[in-house]
Amino acid sequence: MNDHFDTLETRDPEARERAILAQLPRQLAHAKAAAPAYAALFAQIDPAAIDSRAAWARVPVTRKSALLESQRSARPFGGFAATGWGEARRVFASPGPIYEPEGRANDYWRLARALFAAGFRAGDLAHNCFSYHFTPAGSMLETGAHALGCTVFPGGTGQTEQQVQAIADLRPSGYIGTPSFLRIILEKADEMGVALPSLKRALVSGEAFPASQRDALAARGIAGYQAYATADLGLIAYETPAREGLVVDEGVLLEIVRPGTGDPVPAGEVGEVVVTPLSTVDYPLIRFGTGDLSAVLPGTSPCGRSNLRIKGWLGRADQTTKVKGMFVHPSQVAAIVQRHPGIGRARLVVDNPGGADRMTLHVEAEGDAALDAATVVATIRDITKLRGEVLRRAPGELPNDGKVIDDQRKYD
Amino acid sequence: MNDHFDTLETRDPEARERAILAQLPRQLAHAKAAAPAYAALFAQIDPAAIDSRAAWARVPVTRKSALLESQRSARPFGGFAATGWGEARRVFASPGPIYEPEGRANDYWRLARALFAAGFRAGDLAHNCFSYHFTPAGSMLETGAHALGCTVFPGGTGQTEQQVQAIADLRPSGYIGTPSFLRIILEKADEMGVALPSLKRALVSGEAFPASQRDALAARGIAGYQAYATADLGLIAYETPAREGLVVDEGVLLEIVRPGTGDPVPAGEVGEVVVTPLSTVDYPLIRFGTGDLSAVLPGTSPCGRSNLRIKGWLGRADQTTKVKGMFVHPSQVAAIVQRHPGIGRARLVVDNPGGADRMTLHVEAEGDAALDAATVVATIRDITKLRGEVLRRAPGELPNDGKVIDDQRKYD
Numbered sequence: 001m002n003d004h005f006d007t008l009e010t011r012d013p014e015a016r017e018r019a020i021l022a023q024l025p026r027q028l029a030h031a032k033a034a035a036p037a038y039a040a041l042f043a044q045i046d047p048a049a050i051d052s053r054a055a056w057a058r059v060p061v062t063r064k065s066a067l068l069e070s071q072r073s074a075r076p077f078g079g080f081a082a083t084g085w086g087e088a089r090r091v092f093a094s095p096g097p098i099y100e101p102e103g104r105a106n107d108y109w110r111l112a113r114a115l116f117a118a119g120f121r122a123g124d125l126a127h128n129c130f131s132y133h134f135t136p137a138g139s140m141l142e143t144g145a146h147a148l149g150c151t152v153f154p155g156g157t158g159q160t161e162q163q164v165q166a167i168a169d170l171r172p173s174g175y176i177g178t179p180s181f182l183r184i185i186l187e188k189a190d191e192m193g194v195a196l197p198s199l200k201r202a203l204v205s206g207e208a209f210p211a212s213q214r215d216a217l218a219a220r221g222i223a224g225y226q227a228y229a230t231a232d233l234g235l236i237a238y239e240t241p242a243r244e245g246l247v248v249d250e251g252v253l254l255e256i257v258r259p260g261t262g263d264p265v266p267a268g269e270v271g272e273v274v275v276t277p278l279s280t281v282d283y284p285l286i287r288f289g290t291g292d293l294s295a296v297l298p299g300t301s302p303c304g305r306s307n308l309r310i311k312g313w314l315g316r317a318d319q320t321t322k323v324k325g326m327f328v329h330p331s332q333v334a335a336i337v338q339r340h341p342g343i344g345r346a347r348l349v350v351d352n353p354g355g356a357d358r359m360t361l362h363v364e365a366e367g368d369a370a371l372d373a374a375t376v377v378a379t380i381r382d383i384t385k386l387r388g389e390v391l392r393r394a395p396g397e398l399p400n401d402g403k404v405i406d407d408q409r410k411y412d
Numbered sequence: 413m414n415d416h417f418d419t420l421e422t423r424d425p426e427a428r429e430r431a432i433l434a435q436l437p438r439q440l441a442h443a444k445a446a447a448p449a450y451a452a453l454f455a456q457i458d459p460a461a462i463d464s465r466a467a468w469a470r471v472p473v474t475r476k477s478a479l480l481e482s483q484r485s486a487r488p489f490g491g492f493a494a495t496g497w498g499e500a501r502r503v504f505a506s507p508g509p510i511y512e513p514e515g516r517a518n519d520y521w522r523l524a525r526a527l528f529a530a531g532f533r534a535g536d537l538a539h540n541c542f543s544y545h546f547t548p549a550g551s552m553l554e555t556g557a558h559a560l561g562c563t564v565f566p567g568g569t570g571q572t573e574q575q576v577q578a579i580a581d582l583r584p585s586g587y588i589g590t591p592s593f594l595r596i597i598l599e600k601a602d603e604m605g606v607a608l609p610s611l612k613r614a615l616v617s618g619e620a621f622p623a624s625q626r627d628a629l630a631a632r633g634i635a636g637y638q639a640y641a642t643a644d645l646g647l648i649a650y651e652t653p654a655r656e657g658l659v660v661d662e663g664v665l666l667e668i669v670r671p672g673t674g675d676p677v678p679a680g681e682v683g684e685v686v687v688t689p690l691s692t693v694d695y696p697l698i699r700f701g702t703g704d705l706s707a708v709l710p711g712t713s714p715c716g717r718s719n720l721r722i723k724g725w726l727g728r729a730d731q732t733t734k735v736k737g738m739f740v741h742p743s744q745v746a747a748i749v750q751r752h753p754g755i756g757r758a759r760l761v762v763d764n765p766g767g768a769d770r771m772t773l774h775v776e777a778e779g780d781a782a783l784d785a786a787t788v789v790a791t792i793r794d795i796t797k798l799r800g801e802v803l804r805r806a807p808g809e810l811p812n813d814g815k816v817i818d819d820q821r822k823y824d
Contacts, residue, residue, distance in 0.1 A: 075581050086535030088563045093578050101563075123498030132544035133568025134578075151500045151513075156545025166505050166546075169487050 003241075005116040008250040009305045016307065020253055023278045025050040028059065030082070031284040037070055037079030038286060053264075056287075057255075061262040061274055063289035064232070065318070068098050077101060083282040092136040094231045100136055102143075103282030109136070109234030110251045111144025111227065117240045117247075117305075118225035119201040120174050122149025127167055127199075129155045129177030129185075130206070136231050137206065141176045144235075150174075157181065160188045164196070171198035179204040179213050179224065186220065203227055208313065228313065230290055232283075233275050237310055242303035245311050252277050254308060255287070256296055259317040259404045260330030262287065270295045270402035272317035273310070291318045293402040319405035323350055324357045328384055330404040336361065336379050342371040345398050348388070352409040359388035364395045415653075417528040420662040421717045428719065432665050435690045437462040440471065442494070443696040449482055449491030450698060465676070468699075469667075473674040473686055475701035476644070477730070480508050489513060495694040504548040506643045512548055514555075515694030521548070521646030522663045523556025523639065529652045529659075530637035531613040532586050534561025539579055539611075541567045541589030541597075542618070548643050549618065553588045556647075562586075569593065572600045576608070583610035591616040591625050591636065598632060615639055620725065640725065642702055644695075645687050649722055654715035657723050664689050666720060667699070668708060671729040671816045672742025674699060682707045682814035684729035685722070703730045705814040731817035735762055735798055736769045742816040744795050748773065751791050754783040757810050760800070764821040771800035776807045 004010055011019075029047035031038040041060060050056055062080075070078025076091065076099045083101050090102040102108055120126060126145045132138030132154055142152045153170060155163050155177075163185050167175075175182050182202055189196050202217060202224040209226040217224040225239040228246055236254060237246035248254045255264050256271040265271040273290045277283075293316065297309040320329045328348065337343045344366040351358055361380060365371045373390040380388035416422055423431075441459035443450040453472060462468055474492075482490025488503065488511045500513040501520070514520055532538060538557045544550035544566055554564045565582060567575050567589075575597050579587075587594050594614055601608050614629060614636040621638040629636040637651040640658055648666060649658035660666045667676050668683040677683040685702045689695075705728065709721040732741045740760065749755045756778040763770055773792060777783045785802040792800035 075583070085537040085563045086561050089558060091537070091563055091565050091582060093565070093574065093581075097574070097577060097581065099582065125497040125503070131568075132550065132566055134566070134571065134574065138544065139566070146501060149498050151497045151503055153503050153505070154544055154546070154551070156543075159546065162505065162509070162546065165509060169505075169509065170503060170511065171487070 004304065005113045006250075009113075009247075009307065011306055013306050016250075020278065021052070024056055024253065024276070027276065027278055027284060028286055030281070031286050034082030035080050035284060037074075038284070040079075042286075057262060057264055059262070059287050061257065061287045061289045062285065063318075064098070064291050067232070067288075068096050071098060075099075077283070080285065081283045088282060090136075090139060092139070092231065093134045094136075098231075100231050101283050102136060102139060103280070105281070107144055107147035108280075108282075109140040109143060109229065110249055111140050111229065111235050112147040113144075113249060114225075114227035114229075114235055114238035115141070115144050115148055115150075115176075115203055117238050118174070118203040118227075119223060120145065120148055120150055120203065124148075124150045124174055125153060125170060125172040126150045126174045126176050127153045127155050127163075127170075127172040129157065129163065129175065129181050131157050140229060140234060141203070145176070160184055161192065164189045164192055164194055167196050167199065168194050173198060173200050175199055175202040175222070177204065178206045179209045179217075179226075180207055182217070182224075183213070197221070201225070205229055226312075228310075230292075232285060232288060233277060233290070236273065236275055236290075240301060240303040240305055242301045242305075244299075244301055245297035245309040247301055247303075247305045248308045248310065250307065251279065254310065256294060256310075257289075258334060259293075259319065259402060260332075261334040263334075267296045268298060268400075270314055270400050272402070289317070291316055293317050295400070295402075314402060317402060319403060319407070321350060321405055321407050323359055323384075323386055326384065326386055328359070328386070328405060332383050333361070333404045335383050336376070337363075339379050340371065340376055342366055343376075344395060347398050347403055347406055349406045350409060352411075357409065359384075359386060360391050361388055362391050362393050362398060364393050364398055366395070416716065417525045418662075421525075421659075421719065423718055425718050428662075432690065433464070436468055436665065436688070439688065439690055439696060440698055442693070443698050446494030447492050447696060449486075450696070452491075454698075469674060469676055471674070471699050473669065473699045473701045474697065476510070476703050479644070479700075480510050483508075483510060487511075489695070492697065493695045500694060502548075502551060504551070504643065505546045506548075510643075512643050513695050514548060514551060515692070517693070519556055519559035520692075520694075521552040521555060521641065522661055523552050523641065523647050524559040525556075525661060526637075526639040526641075526647055526650035527553070527556050527560055527562075527588075527615055529650050530586070530615040530639075531635060532557065532560055532562055532615065536560075536562045536586055537565060537582060537584040538562045538586045538588050539565045539567050539575075539582075539584040541569065541575065541587065541593050543569050552641060552646060553615070557588070572596055573604065576601045576604055576606055579608050579611065580606050585610060585612050587611055587614040587634070589616065590618045591621045591629075591638075592619055594629070594636075595625070609633070613637070617641055638724075640722075642704075644697060644700060645689060645702070648685065648687055648702075652713060652715040652717055654713045654717075656711075656713055657709035657721040659713055659715075659717045660720045660722065662719065663691065666722065668706060668722075669701075670746060671705075671731065671814060672744070673746040675746075679708045680710055680812075682726055682812050684814070701729070703728055705729050707812070707814075726814060729814060731815060731819070733762060733817055733819050735771055735796075738796065738798055740771075740796055740798070740817060745773070745816045747795050748788070748791050749775075752783065752788055754778055755788075756807060759810050759815060759818055761818045762821060764823075769821065771796075771798060772803050773800055774803045774805050774810060776805050776810055778807070
C-alpha cells in the first residue's frame with residue numbers, strides 16, 4: 001500500500017523509539033544553547049545524561065500559563081525562541097495574547113502529513129477557511145498544503161455566500177477549516193440552490209468532530225478527517241482512514257502525564273498531553289504542557305501507521321480553582337500525593353453543602369499501604385493553607401477522566 | 413548612494429528601452445504559446461515582427477471587462493493563464509468575481525521594490541493590515557516583505573484594539589495597509605493611552621494618500637509611502653523618497669493610452685494605464701487595460717531612479733454610459749474618430765436640457781484639416797445608433813483629464 005506520506009509512518013516502533021531517544025538530548029541541548037529561558041530552566045540538566053524515558057521524565061514540563069507569564073516580562077517570546085525578526089517568516093498572536101513565531105523551514109508546522117492522510121495530494125486545489133489573521137491556523141494548513149504540492153484558495157472566515165460562489169467556480173477537491181463552518185457553507189449552498197460536487201474531502205480541526213458530523217459529510221460525498229494541532233506546536237496527531245483515534249505525528253514526542261506534574265501516567269489512563277517537537281529549530285519547546293486531556297489508545301492502527309495513537313480531545317487539564325477565595329492548583333494536589341508514598345491516584349473534590357466550600361481528597365491507597373488520614377489532612381493544610389478532609393477509596397475506584405480537581409459546587 | 417533595490421532602477425533609460433523591446437516579443441510569444449485566449453487573440457501577430465513601440469501599439473489591449481467575460485465562460489482564468497492547480501501557489505477572488513492566480517516565483521507580485529523604496533529592510537518586522545482572505549493584497553505585500561528578509565505579522569483587517577496591542581508588544585518598525593486603517597489604529601492607540609513609538613515607516617495602498625495624510629503621519633514620526641498595484645498585475649509604480657509622482661516598476665512596461673483604444677497618448681496627456689508584466693510566466697497578461705487614468709510626469713526623479721514616472725491615480729477610464737437607453741462605450745468614440753483623419757482629440761458630451769438626453773461630439777481638428785460636420789454626424793449614427801451633434805473646438809481646447817465621454821446630465 002502506497003498510502004503513506006513517508007516511510008517514517010510505518011517504521012518498526014522500536015526503531016522509532018531509538019530515533020526519539022537519540023534525538024531528545026540533541027534537541028534539549030539546542031534549546032539550552034539557543035533559548036535563554038531554557039538555559040536557565042535546564043541549568044542543572046546535562047543533555048548527555050538523558051538516555052532513557054525515565055531520565056526524560058525528570059525534565060521539567062513548561063505549561064502554557066508559564067509561557068504566557070514569561071512572554072509578558074520578556075517580549076516577544078519570553079526567552080523560549082531561538083529566532084528573531086528577519087529570521088522568522090511570520091509571527092502570530094493567539095488570545096492571551098501569546099505570540100508564536102513561524103520559522104522559514106518548509107512545512108514548518110508539519111501539517112502536510114495530516115493533509116495526506118485526509119486524502120489531499122499534489123495538484124489539488126484546497127479551499128482553506130481557517131483565518132490567516134492574528135492566529136497561525138490559516139498559515140499552518142496552507143504551508144502544509146503547499147508542501148504537498150496543492151494550490152490554496154485563502155477563503156478565511158465569514159463571507160459565506162462568496163465562499164459558496166468560489167467553491168462553485170474554482171471547484172476545489174478539498175475543504176480545510178472548522179467542521180461547523182463547512183456545515184454553514186453547505187447549508188448556504190443548499191439555500192442558494194448551488195451544487196458543490198467538486199468537494200470530496202475535508203481536513204477539519206479546532207473543534208470537536210463527532211461521528212454524527214462525519215457521517216453527515218459522508219452522505220454528501222465528503223470524507224472528513226480531523227487533525228489535532230495547537231498554535232504553539234503545530235501538528236500533534238491526525239486521523240487516518242482507519243478511523244481509530246488519532247495517530248501521533250512523526251515530528252513530535254507525545255506524553256500523557258498526570259495533570260500538574262511531569263509524571264507519565266500508565267498507558268490508557270487519561271492525563272495531560274505534553275509534547276516535544278523533535279527537530280523544530282526556531283521554537284524548541286521542550287515538554288510543553290498543552291493543557292489538553294487525552295489518553296493513549298492501545299494497539300496499532302490497521303492503516304499501517306505504527307506510531308502511538310491517542311483518543312482525541314477529552315477536556316482541559318487545567319483544573320485550577322478557587323476555594324474560600326484561595327487558588328488551588330493541580331500541582332498542589334500532586335505535591336500532597338508526593339509526600340505520602342501510600343497514595344496511588346488522588347482527586348480533590350470541591351463541593352459546597354449548605355453554601356460553604358468544602359474540600360475532600362479522595363485517595364486510592366496503593367496495595368495494602370497504611371495511610372494515616374490525619375497526617376494527610378495536615379499536609380493538605382500545609383500546602384493549600386486550607387482545611388480538607390480525606391476519603392479512602394478502593395484501588396481503581398476513581399474514574400479515569402484525568403480530573404485531579406473535581407469542582408462539584410452548585411450555586412442555585 | 414546605496415539606496416536602491418537593485419541596479420535596474422538606475423539604468424540608462426536607453427538601456428532599459430532596449431531591454432524592454434528585446435523582451436516584448438519573447439513575452440508575447442510565451443503568452444501565445446501558453447495561454448489559449450492569447451493564442452486566439454494574437455493568431456495573426458508574429459512576435460518576431462514586434463520590433464518597435466509602433467509595432468507594439470498595434471497589439472490589442474485586453475481590458476478587465478473582457479477578462480471578466482472570458483472567465484465567466486471558461487473557469488477559472490478564461491484561458492489567459494499559463495498555470496493550473498498544483499502549479500499555482502494560491503488563487504484569489506476579487507469582486508466580480510474575477511480570479512487571479514499567484515505563481516510560485518519568489519516575490520511573484522514584485523512588491524519588494526516598493527517596500528525597499530519605503531525604507532523596509534531585511535530584519536524588520538512588518539505589521540501587514542491588508543486582508544489575506546479572498547483578495548491578493550495581503551499576500552502581495554507579505555511575499556514582497558519575505559523577499560526583502562522581513563518577518564511579517566499578519567494583522568489583516570478589523571480587531572483595532574488587538575492591532576494596537578500587537579504593535580505595542582511586538583514593536584514592528586513598519587506598517588503595511590490602507591492609509592485610513594493606519595489612521596484608525598493610531599487614533600485607537602491615543603484613546604487607549606498606548607504609545608506606538610516603534611512605527612517609523614508605512615507602505616500604503618488601495619486608497620488615495622493625499623499630502624495632508626502623509627504630513628499627519630510624518631508628525632507622528634512615520635514616513636508614509638504609497639504603491640500602485642492591482643490584483644491582476646501586482647506592482648505597477650511606487651513612491652520614492654524624492655516624493656515626485658510614482659516611479660514605474662522595473663518588471664513592467666507601462667503605457668498611457670487613449671481610453672477605449674490601444675493608442676498611446678502624447679507624453680503628459682491623461683489616459684488609461686495599460687500594463688504588460690515583462691517576465692511573469694504564470695499569468696502573462698499582455699497590454700492589460702487597468703481602467704485607471706494617469707499621466708506621465710515629465711523629467712527624471714531626483715532619487716536616481718531613471719524609469720518613467722506617473723502622476724498617480726487620476727480617476728477611472730471606463731466611462732461607458734447609457735444614452736436614451738443605449739450603451740455608449742469609449743471604444744465607439746474612438747471608432748468615430750478613426751473614420752475621420754481630420755479629428756485630433758474628441759470628447760462626447762452628454763447632457764439633458766429639458767430632460768431629454770443629448771449627445772454632442774466635441775472635436776479638435778488637426779491642423780487646418782477640413783472637417784465636414786454632416787459626415788461626422790452620419791458616422792455617429794452609424795456607430796452608436798443614436799443621433800449626435802458635432803461641435804468644433806480649437807486645438808488644445810479640450811481639457812487634459814482623460815475623459816472621452818463626459819456625462820453632464822442633471823436629474824433634479
